[in-house]
Amino acid sequence: MEAQAIHDMLKGTFGEAVVELQGEGFSPAFVVVAPAQINAISRFLRDDPALSFDSLMCLSGVDYKEKFAVAYHLHSLKHRHAIGVKAFLPREAPSLPTVDDVWPAANFHEREAFDLYGIVFEGSKDLRRILLPEDWEGHPLRKDYKYPDFYHGIKV
Amino acid sequence: MSPDPAHGAPPGSPPASAGAGSLGPEAQVLVGNADRFVNWARKSSLWYLLFATACCGIELMQAGASRYDLDRFGAVFRATPRQSDLMLVAGTITHKMADRVKRLYEQMPEPKYVIAMGSCANTGGPFYKDSYCVVKGVDLLIPVDVYIPGCPPRPEALIDGIMQLQKIIMKRKNYGAKA
Numbered sequence: 001m002e003a004q005a006i007h008d009m010l011k012g013t014f015g016e017a018v019v020e021l022q023g024e025g026f027s028p029a030f031v032v033v034a035p036a037q038i039n040a041i042s043r044f045l046r047d048d049p050a051l052s053f054d055s056l057m058c059l060s061g062v063d064y065k066e067k068f069a070v071a072y073h074l075h076s077l078k079h080r081h082a083i084g085v086k087a088f089l090p091r092e093a094p095s096l097p098t099v100d101d102v103w104p105a106a107n108f109h110e111r112e113a114f115d116l117y118g119i120v121f122e123g124s125k126d127l128r129r130i131l132l133p134e135d136w137e138g139h140p141l142r143k144d145y146k147y148p149d150f151y152h153g154i155k156v
Numbered sequence: 157m158s159p160d161p162a163h164g165a166p167p168g169s170p171p172a173s174a175g176a177g178s179l180g181p182e183a184q185v186l187v188g189n190a191d192r193f194v195n196w197a198r199k200s201s202l203w204y205l206l207f208a209t210a211c212c213g214i215e216l217m218q219a220g221a222s223r224y225d226l227d228r229f230g231a232v233f234r235a236t237p238r239q240s241d242l243m244l245v246a247g248t249i250t251h252k253m254a255d256r257v258k259r260l261y262e263q264m265p266e267p268k269y270v271i272a273m274g275s276c277a278n279t280g281g282p283f284y285k286d287s288y289c290v291v292k293g294v295d296l297l298i299p300v301d302v303y304i305p306g307c308p309p310r311p312e313a314l315i316d317g318i319m320q321l322q323k324i325i326m327k328r329k330n331y332g333a334k335a
Contacts, residue, residue, distance in 0.1 A: 132289070133252045140288045147288050151251045154296050156288060 001081050003029035006051065014041060022086070030071070030084035035096035038070075038087050039123075042102040045074060045085070052078045056099070059109035061117035063143045068094045068119060095120035098127075116141035194331050198241065198267065199322040200230045205240035205264065207257075210247030212274035212308040219311035229318060237263040242321070243298070246308075248276040248283065249291045261298040269325070271317050272300045275307040282307070 007021040010031060017037035022030040033041050045053040053074040062069040072085040087096055098121040100107040110121040111130040118139035121127055129136065138145055148156050186193075204226075208216050220226045220233060234240045237260045249257055261270070272294050275281030280292035294300060301324055304317040 131252075136251075145288075152255060154251065154254055154291060156251065 001050065001079065003031070003083060006081075006083050007031050009048075009051070010041065010044070013044060017041065022084075026084060028073070028082040028084050030086045032086050032088065035070075035087040035089055038072075038085070039097040039099055039102065041085065042072070042099045045083070046102055050079075052076050053083065054078065056103035056105050056109070057082075059099075059106055059113065061113035061119050061141070063117060063141065064088075065143055067091055068117060070096060070113060070119060072099070089119065093120075094118070095122055097122050098124040100125055115139070118142065191329055191331065192326075195326045195328050198328075199325040202229060202231045202242045202269075202318065202321070203234045203240050204231060205237050205243045205260065206233045206235050207243055207260070208246040209249065209253065210274075210276060212246035212276070215308045215311055215314065216244060216246040216273065219314045224311040224315060226315070226318075229322075237261070238265070240264050241267065242269045242271065242318075244271050244273055244314075245277040245294045245300075246273040248281070249294050249297070250289045251291060252289070254291050254297055257294065258297050267325075267328075269301045269321055270294070270298055271302045271304060271314075271321060273304045273314060273317070274309055275305070278303050278305065 003021060003023055007018065007029075010033070011018045014033070014037060017034040018041075019032040019034065022032060045051050053076045055075040055077055056072060057075050058071075058073040060071045060073075062071055068089040068091060070087050070089065073082070074085065075082045089096060094117075096119070098106065098110060100110060100121075101123075107125060108130060110124055111126070111128060113119045114121060114127055115129040115131050116139055128134070132140070136151070137148060140147075150156060208214075218224060226233075237243075241264075243261055243264065245257070261268070272278050276283065276290070277294045280287070280290050283290035284292055291297065302317045302321045304313050306313050309317075
């Protein structure tokens with residue numbers, strides 16, 4: 001199914017929660033959605049037989065300096081089509097619902113985004129740092145991140 | 157080893173009639189320099205603590221495999237620090253790993269040696285700038301005896317580094333771990 005058709009289908013079901021389609025320059029095209037609705041939209045994308053996005057290929061955090069985004073890359077093994085879903089978040093206290101109950105693979109990806117960007121995934125099964133030590137301060141992939149001088153007495 | 161009277165063929169003994177393999181009781185006395193003997197034993201049986209964290213580890217494996225054959229140094233790779241003489245740090249050390257490196261080094265018995273293999277272990281390598289997570293050289297954690305340059309070094313370079321360490325070991329005095 002084409003991105004435009006998927007966007008129209010989502011728009012028909014979720015209305016205002018679907019903001020726009022970013023088609024130009026993106027492969028696959030991105031549907032921008034309201035962050036509060038991400039779990040419901042994910043479940044619809046997975047369960048609707050015409051869509052059946054059964055594979056979450058990637059979940060990434062993005063820092064746009066003035067705001068954050070979480071980008072979901074979805075693929076359907078059944079229909080062999082793909083779509084991106086993007087949710088923009090405010091820079092102050094970024095959080096949105098988890099999708100690890102829709103795609104269990106999301107858990108590690110969400111932990112990575114939490115670790116490196118400080119994005120909180122509400123209702124996650126197990127939201128801990130995954131790459132950095134538990135006592136690390138800050139979220140290093142944020143563009144305004146300041147390196148610490150020392151970690152455990154070793155110069156960074 | 158230095159020549160000494162008990163070793164080799166002293167004039168007049170053993171008689172030709174004794175035959176090969178029958179050297180007599182006097183041949184079981186070895187007179188020599190104890191430091192040289194201990195150092196020779198230590199350098200000829202370096203057991204490496206397996207510590208491969210990145211691409212240098214692949215070169216390390218190649219050095220241990222049949223083509224380069226590290227075993228001819230009388231050595232085996234050990235997966236435990238308790239029976240290791242030498243820590244071969246082959247790869248990038250992150251701050252998350254740093255505490256473990258230090259602990260493993262402290263668990264090794266004396267005398268112990270460290271070889272930093274490759275740019276990452278020497279200085280942080282390509283991660284020296286713009287990295288919050290890589291330790292900029294393993295010598296910030298533990299004392300290093302030999303640095304091997306390269307990214308990654310070839311097995312020949314690793315073997316040369318081990319031979320440099322053997323030269324260092326041969327210079328030790330009074331059975332000392334460190335000169």
